[in-house]
Amino acid sequence: MLTVSAIAERLGLNVVVKGDVSRTVSGCYVSDLLSDVMAHSKDDNLWITLQTHPNIVAVAVIKGIAAVILTNGRSPEAETVRKAEAEKVTIMISADGTFELAGRLYAMTKDLQP
Amino acid sequence: MAANDTLEGCFELMGGDFSNAGAASSELKSILTKLGISADIVRRAAVTAFEAEMNVIIHAVAGTMHYMIIDNTLTITLNDMGPGIESIELAMQEGYSTAPDWVREMGWGAGMGLPNIKKYADIFKIDTVVGEGTTLEIYFRLKGEKC
Amino acid sequence: MQLSKIIDLVNGTIVVDGGVAAIDITSVCSADLLSNVLRHGKKGALLVTCLNQPHVIRSAELADIPAVLLALGAIPVKDMVALAEEKKIVLLTTSLPMYTTCGILYGAGLRSCVED
Numbered sequence: 001m002l003t004v005s006a007i008a009e010r011l012g013l014n015v016v017v018k019g020d021v022s023r024t025v026s027g028c029y030v031s032d033l034l035s036d037v038m039a040h041s042k043d044d045n046l047w048i049t050l051q052t053h054p055n056i057v058a059v060a061v062i063k064g065i066a067a068v069i070l071t072n073g074r075s076p077e078a079e080t081v082r083k084a085e086a087e088k089v090t091i092m093i094s095a096d097g098t099f100e101l102a103g104r105l106y107a108m109t110k111d112l113q114p
Numbered sequence: 115m116a117a118n119d120t121l122e123g124c125f126e127l128m129g130g131d132f133s134n135a136g137a138a139s140s141e142l143k144s145i146l147t148k149l150g151i152s153a154d155i156v157r158r159a160a161v162t163a164f165e166a167e168m169n170v171i172i173h174a175v176a177g178t179m180h181y182m183i184i185d186n187t188l189t190i191t192l193n194d195m196g197p198g199i200e201s202i203e204l205a206m207q208e209g210y211s212t213a214p215d216w217v218r219e220m221g222w223g224a225g226m227g228l229p230n231i232k233k234y235a236d237i238f239k240i241d242t243v244v245g246e247g248t249t250l251e252i253y254f255r256l257k258g259e260k261c
Numbered sequence: 262m263q264l265s266k267i268i269d270l271v272n273g274t275i276v277v278d279g280g281v282a283a284i285d286i287t288s289v290c291s292a293d294l295l296s297n298v299l300r301h302g303k304k305g306a307l308l309v310t311c312l313n314q315p316h317v318i319r320s321a322e323l324a325d326i327p328a329v330l331l332a333l334g335a336i337p338v339k340d341m342v343a344l345a346e347e348k349k350i351v352l353l354t355t356s357l358p359m360y361t362t363c364g365i366l367y368g369a370g371l372r373s374c375v376e377d
Contacts (some may be wrong), residue, residue, distance in 0.1 A: 006274045014298070014352055020293065028360045029358070029359075029360060030291065030358070030359035030360040030363060031223075031293060031311060031359060032224075032292060032293035032297075033218075033219055033221075033293045033295045033311060033312070034218070035219055036293070036311055036333075038279075038294065039362060040333065040358070048360070050224060050226075050292060050293075050294050050297050051218070051294070052209045053211075053218065055215065072301070074208070074209060075209065075229065077208070077209060077210070077312075081317070096373065097291070097301060097373035097374065097376075098291045098363070098365065098373075099290065099291040099363050099366070099371075099372075099373045100372065100373040101311070102142070102291065102359070102360050102363035103363050103366070103367020103368065104362055104367070106360065106361070106363065106364025106365075106366070106367065106368065107364065107367065107368055132316070133313075133315070134315050135319065136315075136316060136319030136322075136323065137319075138322070139273075139319070139323055140323065140348075141321060142321060142371055153304075153325070157304065157324065157325055160324075161299045161324055162324040163323075164319065164320070164323045165296065165299060166301065170360075172356075200290060214310075219314045220312075220314060221293055221294055221295045221310075221314065221316060221317065222294075222295060222296065222314065222316075224294040224296045224297060226294070226296035226297060226300060227296055227301075229300075230296055230299055230300050234299065243342065
């Protein structure tokens with residue numbers, strides 16, 4: 001089983017807000033639609049998204065997301081960072097596109113099946 | 115089309131009309147394709163027109179999309195009766211959006227509309243008055259093109 | 262990669278056949294934000310998304326994307342199917358989530374649309 005910090009290191013992610021990176025990741029969910037994540041993500045999932053809006057923090061907290069990964073090098077809005085710091089939600093950035101990042105993560109371990 | 119000919123047309127856009135979103139840009143794309151303009155320019159023009167069309171549909175009450183080809187330049191102009199843009203600097207910043215949540219759930223409002231237009235246009239101008247509306251002018255050079 | 266092979270890999274269903282047999286996919290764009298598709302989507306790419314609205318087909322049409330794959334068993338709305346038929350865009354569905362879909366296609370050698 002992999003932790004958030006191990007994944008960050010192996011995928012070369014830039015950690016912009018550091019919550020509890022020792023959390024063990026249960027799987028991964030890829031979506032840019034907040035309602036979709038609300039409906040389908042599972043506890044301790046990584047969430048790969050392009051959304052940088054502050055509402056991603058609320059969704060991550062409610063759904064017990066282990067860490068949010070923003071793709072295409074997108075930076076979170078200032079308000080998103082502030083909320084994530086307050087809620088201790090880990091936010092990381094990848095220069096890869098969503099497809100590439102999900103593909104690399106999937107290849108890394110079969111333990112991360114959703 | 116002869117070198118000095120002018121070609122132009124106009125489409126009406128309705129704010130909130132998501133069911134027809136993109137119809138004007140689609141028609142423009144097919145007109146440009148028929149004129150024999152290169153696929154790369156047609157694609158860039160279609161993408162910028164679509165982003166600008168979505169801005170009108172998301173934010174404005176109504177608007178128009180006008181296109182004109184003269185002197186080897188394609189100009190796409192969008193005029194809207196909308197809220198206007200309070201800060202062009204913020205609106206040009208990638209990721210910044212004033213679109214409501216339900217628009218995000220439809221796949222828009224990523225704060226990439228104007229940045230995408232800037233990226234794909236040769237020249238791009240904004241004229242906006244808060245409470246009145248916005249005019250976007252998007253230019254493409256057709257140099258070396260047949261029309 | 263032949264689109265027909267992609268359909269096999271994700272156990273996909275063809276909803277609109279806009280000439281599946283002739284299509285060769287060169288890259289993949291996975292997103293639910295259409296401006297991202299308009300920015301990064303490449304000519305000849307496959308779009309993987311969960312959005313089941315007609316704007317997705319418009320985006321594909323305007324960005325020269327020949328095929329759209331709806332993940333997680335998303336059911337396209339009627340207008341989306343009609344527009345795909347009109348514009349001859351291939352519309353596919355798979356019951357796999359986006360993550361698994363991306364994982365399988367990446368594993369089979371497909372890569373992201375890379376920005377110029």
